[in-house]
Amino acid sequence: MSANRPAAVVVLAAGEGTRMKSKTPKVLHEIAGRSLVGHVVSAARELGPEQLVVVVGHAREQVEAHLGEHYAGTRTAFQAEQNGTGHAVRMGLEELGDAWGSPQAEGSGGGTVVVVCGDTPLLSGATLSALTATHTADGNAVTVLTAEVPDSTGYGRIVRDAATGAVTAIVEHKDATDEQRAIREINSGVFAFDGQLLADALTKVRTDNSQGEEYLTDVLGILREAGHRVGASVAGDHREILGINNRVQLAEARRLMNERLLEQAMMAGVTVVDPASVIVDVTVTFEPDAVVHPGTQLLGATHIGEGAEVGPNSRLTNTTVRAGARVDNTVADSATVGEGATVGPFAYLRPGTRLGVKAKAGTFVEVKNSSLGEGTKVPHLSYVGDATIGDYTNIGAASVFVNYDGESKHHTTIGSHCRTGSDNMFVAPVTVGDGAYTAAGSVITKDVPAGSLAVARGQQRNIEGWVARKRPGSAAAQAAAVATEQVAEEN
Numbered sequence: 001m002s003a004n005r006p007a008a009v010v011v012l013a014a015g016e017g018t019r020m021k022s023k024t025p026k027v028l029h030e031i032a033g034r035s036l037v038g039h040v041v042s043a044a045r046e047l048g049p050e051q052l053v054v055v056v057g058h059a060r061e062q063v064e065a066h067l068g069e070h071y072a073g074t075r076t077a078f079q080a081e082q083n084g085t086g087h088a089v090r091m092g093l094e095e096l097g098d099a100w101g102s103p104q105a106e107g108s109g110g111g112t113v114v115v116v117c118g119d120t121p122l123l124s125g126a127t128l129s130a131l132t133a134t135h136t137a138d139g140n141a142v143t144v145l146t147a148e149v150p151d152s153t154g155y156g157r158i159v160r161d162a163a164t165g166a167v168t169a170i171v172e173h174k175d176a177t178d179e180q181r182a183i184r185e186i187n188s189g190v191f192a193f194d195g196q197l198l199a200d201a202l203t204k205v206r207t208d209n210s211q212g213e214e215y216l217t218d219v220l221g222i223l224r225e226a227g228h229r230v231g232a233s234v235a236g237d238h239r240e241i242l243g244i245n246n247r248v249q250l251a252e253a254r255r256l257m258n259e260r261l262l263e264q265a266m267m268a269g270v271t272v273v274d275p276a277s278v279i280v281d282v283t284v285t286f287e288p289d290a291v292v293h294p295g296t297q298l299l300g301a302t303h304i305g306e307g308a309e310v311g312p313n314s315r316l317t318n319t320t321v322r323a324g325a326r327v328d329n330t331v332a333d334s335a336t337v338g339e340g341a342t343v344g345p346f347a348y349l350r351p352g353t354r355l356g357v358k359a360k361a362g363t364f365v366e367v368k369n370s371s372l373g374e375g376t377k378v379p380h381l382s383y384v385g386d387a388t389i390g391d392y393t394n395i396g397a398a399s400v401f402v403n404y405d406g407e408s409k410h411h412t413t414i415g416s417h418c419r420t421g422s423d424n425m426f427v428a429p430v431t432v433g434d435g436a437y438t439a440a441g442s443v444i445t446k447d448v449p450a451g452s453l454a455v456a457r458g459q460q461r462n463i464e465g466w467v468a469r470k471r472p473g474s475a476a477a478q479a480a481a482v483a484t485e486q487v488a489e490e491n
Contacts, residue, residue, distance in 0.1 A: 004132045007051065007111025007195055009044040010092035013037045013118030014057025014079040019246045025059040026244065027118045028066055031254040032261065033281025033299060036244055037063070039121035039257075041071050046125025047114065047132065051096050053077050054118065055088045084213025085189075086205045089115055093199055112136070113195040115216065119244045121253055122260075123190070127235050134233035135192035141228030142198070142220055144170070145190035147238035155186035156217075158232060167230040170217055185234070188241035191216070192233075197223055257282070265292075270304075278311075287323070305339070319349070335367075338374075356391070370401075373416060385409075386428065390416030396440065397422045415450065 017026020027037035034042065037054065044052055056063045057079040067074045077095035079088050093113070112132055116123065127145070135143035144167055146158050152173075157180050159169040170187045171180050201219040209215065224230050235241055244250050261282060262275045269288030272278055277294040283301050290304040293311030300318040304310055308321045312329065319332040322339040329345035335353035337343055342360045352369030355361060359372040362379040370384045373391035378384055382395055386403040389395070393414055401412050402425050410428035414420070418432055421440035432438065433450030442456040467477050 004047075004112075004129065004136050006047055006049045006114045006132055006192070008093075008096055009047065009049045009052045009114045009116065010089055011037065011040055011044060011052070011054040011116055011118050012085060012088050012092075013040075013063060014055050014082055014088055015119075016058040016082075017119070017245070020250075021247075025062055027063060028059075029244070029250055031121055031250065032257045033283050034121070035066060035070075036121045037067070037118040038070060039282075040116055040118050040123060041067070041074060043123050043125045043128055044114070044116060047128055049114070050111070051075070053092045053095050055079050055092045057082055057088075084207075084211065085216035086202055086214030086218060089198070089216055090202045090214070093202070111195050113193045113198055115191045115193065117189050117243060120188075120190070120241060121244065122240045122242055122256055124240060127237075127240055128190075130236075131190065131192050131233040134231065138231045139229065140192075140231035141194050141223045143192040143231045143233055144220070145188040145192075145235060145241065146185050146232045147188055147235040147241050148184045149186055149238045150184070152181070152184050152186050157181070157183040158185040158187060159183070160185075160232070165231075167220070167232050168224070170220065185232075187217075188235065189243070190241065193219070194228075197228060273311075308337075314344070387412040387414065387426075389414045390418070390434065392416055393418040394420070396420050396424055396438075399424045399426070402427045 013027045015026065020026045020029065028035045041054065053075045054067060055077045060078060064076050067076060075095060077091045079091045112135060114128060114132060131143060131145050144158065154173050156170045156172050157176055158167055159171055159180060160166065161168050173181065198219060201222045204222050205214045205218045207214055220230050239256055242249065242253060244253055258279055261280050262272050262278060265286050266272055268286065270286045271291045273292065274294040278292055279297040281299045284298045285303045287304065287306040289307045291309040293309065295313040296311035297315040299316065302316045302318060303320045305321055305323040305325065307323055308325045310316065310321060310327045314327055314330045317333045319335045321327055321337045324340040325337045327337060327343040330343050330347045330349065332349035334351035335349035336355065338356045338359055340358040341355045343349065344363065346364050347361050348366040349361065350366065350368035353367045354371040356372055356374040356376065358375050360377040360379060361367050361372070364381045365378050366383045368385040370387040372378065372389050373393065375392040376389050378395040379397065381397050382399040383401060385401050386409050387401050393416060399420060403409050403412065412426045412428045412430055414432040415434035415436065417435045420438045421442060423441045424438055425443040427443065427445045430444055430447060432444065432448040435451045436448045437453045438444055438448065439453065439455040439457065442454060444454055444456055448454040467480050471477050
């Protein structure tokens with residue numbers, strides 16, 4: 001086991017978060033495609049801990065269900081009453097077994113225990129790794145993650161020994177002297193503990209305070225009085241320790257996370273034309289030379305290939321855009337856009353859409369659960385649903401794949417190198433063979449053999465003089481009369 005690999009990580013996520021004013025538990029609010037607690041769990045997993053436990057309380061069932069669905073294998077401990085952070089950690093360690101819950105047991109609580117808050121989504125695995133490395137290197141009983149902030153008002157100040165740099169106290173703002181209030185280094189609420197010392201100290205935490213709760217910070221004083229060293233690790237970016245307590249802070253964290261993700265993408269070779277107007281999720285991936293235009297949202301497991309361009313004004317969810325493709329003013333969900341393909345403007349790709357190499361879904365085109373082969377084009381004003389279209393076929397404007405009979409969906413197959421006319425209705429189930437044509441205005445209800453021309457429309461019949469008889473005195477009747485006179489004069 002790595003010397004810096006913790007024996008356990010305890011995530012504190014039991015609070016109600018009343019300032020969010022929401023039916024959703026605070027830790028389940030999302031930024032960048034993950035819940036707040038999900039970001040913390042993901043960062044903690046980067047440490048490779050032997051055990052990871054999330055302490056839940058308020059809305060226990062919702063939080064546990066979320067963790068079970070998205071973070072399989074994560075253990076939870078139940079804090080029935082929120083009796084303070086020390087009590088929460090004790091519940092977490094008891095969940096991990098008798099070795100943690102009974103400090104008198106032989107070999108109990110061995111290794112490093114990291115305690116993090118479930119509402120700090122900007123906290124990175126790298127910062128936690130630096131915390132555990134400092135904890136191990138300095139031989140501390142406890143190491144506090146701290147940060148130097150521009151304005152420390154309201155935060156607990158870190159007081160250090162001038163000679164050794166050890167932490168001698170964490171002083172809350174209301175209790176601080178003027179000299180202490182000038183300190184800019186603050187407590188983050190994130191700690192690395194010697195597990196055995198932590199388990200023992202938690203049994204000595206008292207509740208004789210204004211809240212009648214067990215405070216985790218009291219453990220620091222207990223260990224220091226016992227002669228153990230309390231150290232600190234300073235976060236490189238103070239914004240990582242920001243906790244979320246209301247919707248304003250949630251929005252600020254979302255902005256900061258988005259900036260971080262876009263900066264990582266740009267440093268990896270992605271062009272983001274206007275970062276201020278682009279939104280991405282943490283699960284989005286890019287290849288070099290991808291271009292993201294303004295007003296674009298990339299969500300879920302979306303992937304943008306090398307040299308592909310997306311936007312402006314597009315929203316892609318769980319969608320793959322392969323190399324050299326172009327997606328413009330488009331909404332796409334669970335779709336695949338092939339290499340060199342073009343989409344939009346103003347297209348809608350629904351789940352199950354698969355566009356082949358250099359295929360096209362053009363202006364005001366909607367595609368659902370269908371595949372378009374290499375070089376196939378649906379240029380404009382059409383709906384393609386539950387269909388398979390071969391290679392190098394052209395679908396005429398204003399075509400509709402009629403796939404639903406009121407009870408069931410049916411499939412349409414159109415072969416390769418077909419040319420279908422404008423204003424066609426393909427009433428599924430139906431097959432159009434390779435190289436076939438269909439006439440404009442046709443309603444195709446029967447299979448069309450390969451190489452055939454299908455004409456499925458009524459015979460045109462002109463009823464002369466109808467307007468003059470049925471709409472006398474109208475503008476149309478007057479225009480028709482003038483035109484008739486002009487024809488008569490010309491003849």
